[in-house]
Amino acid sequence: MSAIINASIQAALLSAFSTLLAQSLQAYNLNTTLSFNFTPAYQFALHALLSTPPNFIWQEWLEAAFPADVPVPISGRVTEGRRSGSAVVQTRISKSNTLRKFLLDQFLGAPVNNALFLAAMAGFRGLPMEGVVQYVRAEFIPLSLASYKLWPLVSIIAFLFVPVERRLLFGGFVALGWNIYLSLLMAA
16 A cells, blocks of 8 residues: 555544544533534544645655755764665754754645645535635634644654654644544534
C-alpha cells in the first residue's frame, strides 16, 4: 500500500475515533447515557480522507525544498552519518531550513487547513455557500488562535525528530486530542 493511502486511512480512523471519544467524554461530564452519533465520525473521517493527501504532499515538498539534514565538511559538527553510495556523508540539522519549513507550515499551511476544515464542517451541516463563508469568517480567528497554542510545538518536534514519511502519523496521534477538542467545539 502506498504511503499516502496508508496515511489517509490512518488519519481517517484516528479522526473518527476522536469524535467517538469526544462523545464519550461529553456523556461522562454531563453524567448522561452514552449514545453514539456516528455522523460526526463519518464527517471527520471524510475530511481526513480528503485533506491528508494534500497535506502529505505538502510535507514532502517542505522536506524536499528545505531538507532537515544538509551535508557538512568532515570537520564540522556531526549529528549523524549517512551512507551515500560507497562514501559516508556527514550531515547536520539545518536550523535555517527547519525555520523556513516551520514558518511556511504555520503561516501558510495551518491557515489553509483551518479554513478548509471549517468550510468542510459547515458544508457537512448543509449550509449554503454564503453560510459556509460566514461560518469560516466567524470561526477562523478563534480556531487559529487555539491551534497556535498546540501546533507550533508539534511542528518543531516533527521537523527536528520525525522522518517526513512518519510526520502525518505523528501529527495524527497529536490530532487525536486536538480532534476531541474540535468535536466538542463543533457539537456546541
